[in-house]
Amino acid sequence: xxxxxxxxxxxxxxxxRWPAGQRVQTFQPAQLRDHAAAxxxxxxxxxxAEPPLRTQLFAAAGAVRxxxxxxxxxxxxxxxxSLPADVAAADRREIARHSVLVVxxxxxxxxxxxxxxxxxxxxxxxxxxxxxxAIRGDVAFCAWPMPMPRGGRLEIQCDPDYGELSPRxxxxxxxxxxxxDPLLFRASYHLAKxxxxxxxxxxxxxxxxxxxxxxxxxxxxxxxxxxxxxxxxEKFTVDGEAFPSWFGTGTEDYFGYxxxxxxxFTAPFHAQVxxxxxxxFGFTTLHxxxxxxxxxxxxxxxxxxxxxxxxxxxxxxxxTVAYWYGAPGATSGLPEVPSAAERELPRLEAPKVLVVDGAxxxxxxxxxxxxxxxxxxxxxxxxxxxxxxDRNRWWRDGKPGDALVLELPxxxxxxxxxxxxxVMADDFGIVQVQVAGKxxxxxxxxxxxxxxxxxxxELGVLDLPSGVVALRLxxxxxxxxxxxxxxxxxxxxxLEAIE
Numbered sequence: 400x401x402x403x404x405x406x407x408x409x410x411x412x413x414x415x416r417w418p419a420g421q422r423v424q425t426f427q428p429a430q431l432r433d434h435a436a437a438x439x440x441x442x443x444x445x446x447x448a449e450p451p452l453r454t455q456l457f458a459a460a461g462a463v464r465x466x467x468x469x470x471x472x473x474x475x476x477x478x479x480x481s482l483p484a485d486v487a488a489a490d491r492r493e494i495a496r497h498s499v500l501v502v503x504x505x506x507x508x509x510x511x512x513x514x515x516x517x518x519x520x521x522x523x524x525x526x527x528x529x530x531x532x533a534i535r536g537d538v539a540f541c542a543w544p545m546p547m548p549r550g551g552r553l554e555i556q557c558d559p560d561y562g563e564l565s566p567r568x569x570x571x572x573x574x575x576x577x578x579x580d581p582l583l584f585r586a587s588y589h590l591a592k593x594x595x596x597x598x599x600x601x602x603x604x605x606x607x608x609x610x611x612x613x614x615x616x617x618x619x620x621x622x623x624x625x626x627x628x629x630x631x632x633e634k635f636t637v638d639g640e641a642f643p644s645w646f647g648t649g650t651e652d653y654f655g656y657x658x659x660x661x662x663x664f665t666a667p668f669h670a671q672v673x674x675x676x677x678x679x680f681g682f683t684t685l686h687x688x689x690x691x692x693x694x695x696x697x698x699x700x701x702x703x704x705x706x707x708x709x710x711x712x713x714x715x716x717x718x719t720v721a722y723w724y725g726a727p728g729a730t731s732g733l734p735e736v737p738s739a740a741e742r743e744l745p746r747l748e749a750p751k752v753l754v755v756d757g758a759x760x761x762x763x764x765x766x767x768x769x770x771x772x773x774x775x776x777x778x779x780x781x782x783x784x785x786x787x788x789d790r791n792r793w794w795r796d797g798k799p800g801d802a803l804v805l806e807l808p809x810x811x812x813x814x815x816x817x818x819x820x821x822v823m824a825d826d827f828g829i830v831q832v833q834v835a836g837k838x839x840x841x842x843x844x845x846x847x848x849x850x851x852x853x854x855x856x857e858l859g860v861l862d863l864p865s866g867v868v869a870l871r872l873x874x875x876x877x878x879x880x881x882x883x884x885x886x887x888x889x890x891x892x893x894l895e896a897i898e
Contacts, residue, residue: 802873
């Protein structure tokens with residue numbers, strides 16, 4: 400059992416299978432007490448956005464250098480690079496998007512990834528204080544260890560159009576390499592544009608051949624809808640097994656959050672670096688580092704992310720970076736990195752929100768009483784333009800005979816034609832509307848096979864005084880086909896003055 404006292408804490412639980420005969424110490428609560436000082440020291444070190452400099456440097460801070468050579472027998476512990484600080488943020492983003500980080504170990508190219516994607520900055524070069532990768536303003540850090548047994552080279556390749564604005568290496572920190580035959584650090588990029596949401600399919604993150612270890616992933620999604628795109632499960636297939644031994648429960652769960660939450664968050668080993676919004680619209684960038692849960696493999700490793708979008712007819716773009724270690728000669732199984740022009744992912748125009756002229760929004764009306772159930776403001780933007788302003792007054796868990804009473808403002812005394820719009824779904828009930836103590840129209844049946852709007856419905860004509868009158872919704876029951884939840888969703892009321 401895993402328990403936590405902090406609120407809003409997302410978690411990931413992995414299972415490791417040890418070889419037969421391996422002695423494993425069982426966790427005991429006393430271990431937390433015995434090692435409290437070490438745990439506290441480790442926890443306090445993680446939030447830093449800038450890993451500390453500790454050893455020999457091969458590039459001095461401030462040097463204008465786009466290429467660094469590393470002698471044989473060294474381990475690169477930290478790479479720090481910077482973009483021009485004296486340019487506008489928008490220009491800085493363009494420079495990052497049009498630059499590529501290239502790493503050679505000996506004569507083998509092990510990294511060729513667009514700069515913004517490698518550092519998990521996404522299209523906007525968004526800051527985040529990760530432990531393996533971090534961005535702070537115009538400075539980026541990589542703390543993935545890079546063994547260079549035969550020496551190597553780090554290079555930034557920038558689009559010629561940017562001339563002297565190329566990013567530069569400030570620091571490449573190394574120390575003596577002690578491992579005799581190390582796996583080499585690798586990062587592999589895969590962009591798949593205009594992927595249809597139906598039929599369902601998979602995005603290939605990595606299809607490695609050779610011995611190695613998988614240690615992390617960055618994902619950027621370009622979503623043309625506010626509706627959730629990330630139901631797809633992650634699947635790890637190790638050494639050619641017949642069925643993935645790691646089969647997740649959803650993209651959001653893999654990256655360490657839940658409920659389609661668009662709120663950015665950062666932690667040492669996982670982050671929702673950015674979400675354009677509203678809701679899940681536009682660009683979302685996510686990262687996860689596998690440290691204690693890295694995945695070893697002897698001959699092959701395949702990582703696929705299911706594309707599972709709630710919208711059945713949409714085109715979505717995926718760009719991923721797989722971070723991994725592989726023996727000399729290991730391959731990623733991914734296509735070549737496209738040119739800067741082919742990698743371009745234009746920013747989407749903000750989605751239009753339905754706004755009904757003259758509407759008295761249900762979610763804005765003051766509730767004066769509720770005899771049963773609970774009521775709240777419900778955001779239905781993930782379902783598309785169902786409601787005016789994407790929200791409604793949602794009443795649930797009531798029973799036949801219960802009533803919800805709202806305060807309806809009337810600006811001027813007079814004769815009015817009353818219109819109302821409701822939310823409909825397969826668990827909504829039948830409700831009678833009363834205004835100022837008078838029943839209006841026939842009872843409204845909120846049942847529908849799928850969630851949708853009733854559209855504006857004319858309820859009747861009334862003489863109303865100025866001020867506030869009571870809008871009463873009484874539950875009568877439900878459609879025979881409806882689930883027994885008796886929900887009600889009031890989108891808006893509109894008062895049309897009759898001269």
